[in-house]
Amino acid sequence: MNKAFVREPDDTGQLNCPACGSLGIAVTRETWSAHVRPSVGTQLAESAFFCPFAKCQIVYFDMFERHITTGELLHGVYPKDPSAPICGCFGLTIEDVQADVDEGTPTRVRELLAKANSPEARCRTCSPSGQPCTPEVQRAYMKLRGLA
Numbered sequence: 001m002n003k004a005f006v007r008e009p010d011d012t013g014q015l016n017c018p019a020c021g022s023l024g025i026a027v028t029r030e031t032w033s034a035h036v037r038p039s040v041g042t043q044l045a046e047s048a049f050f051c052p053f054a055k056c057q058i059v060y061f062d063m064f065e066r067h068i069t070t071g072e073l074l075h076g077v078y079p080k081d082p083s084a085p086i087c088g089c090f091g092l093t094i095e096d097v098q099a100d101v102d103e104g105t106p107t108r109v110r111e112l113l114a115k116a117n118s119p120e121a122r123c124r125t126c127s128p129s130g131q132p133c134t135p136e137v138q139r140a141y142m143k144l145r146g147l148a
C-alpha cells in the first residue's frame with residue numbers, strides 16, 4: 001500500500017475521525033465485529049476506532065482510510081441513533097433516564113450503574129465503543145436534569 005494513503009496514529013496511538021475530526025476510541029475486532037453487518041464488504045483492521053460524535057455518520061474507521069457508516073450496522077447505536085439503548089448490555093434508553101428525572105429519583109440509573117460494574121456487563125461486545133456506558137449514562141442524566 002502506498003504510504004501516502006496510510007493515516008498514522010499520533011503518539012498516543014489515537015486517530016481522528018476522517019469525517020468529523022473527533023478523537024476516535026480504539027476498538028478491536030471483537031468489538032466492531034459485534035456491530036457491523038457481516039455482509040458489509042469493508043474489512044476493517046484488527047485495531048480500528050469508534051467515532052463518538054452523535055451527528056457523524058461514520059461509526060468505525062481504521063488507519064487505512066476504511067470506514068463503516070451507521071447504515072452498515074446490525075442495529076442503531078447510541079448516540080448516533082438517540083433511540084438506541086445507551087447501554088448495550090442492559091438496554092437502558094434515554095426514555096428510562098428521562099423517567100428517572102421525571103420521578104426525581106435515579107432508580108433506573110442507579111440500578112444500571114450497579115449492574116454495569118458486575119461481571120454480567122459485556123461492554124467489549126455490547127457497547128459499540130467497547131467501553132463501559134456509565135459515563136455516557138451519567139452525562140445523559142445530568143443533561144436531562146439540566147445540570148450539564
Ligand SMILES: [Zn+2]
Nearest residue numbers: 017020051056
Ligand atoms: Zn466522526
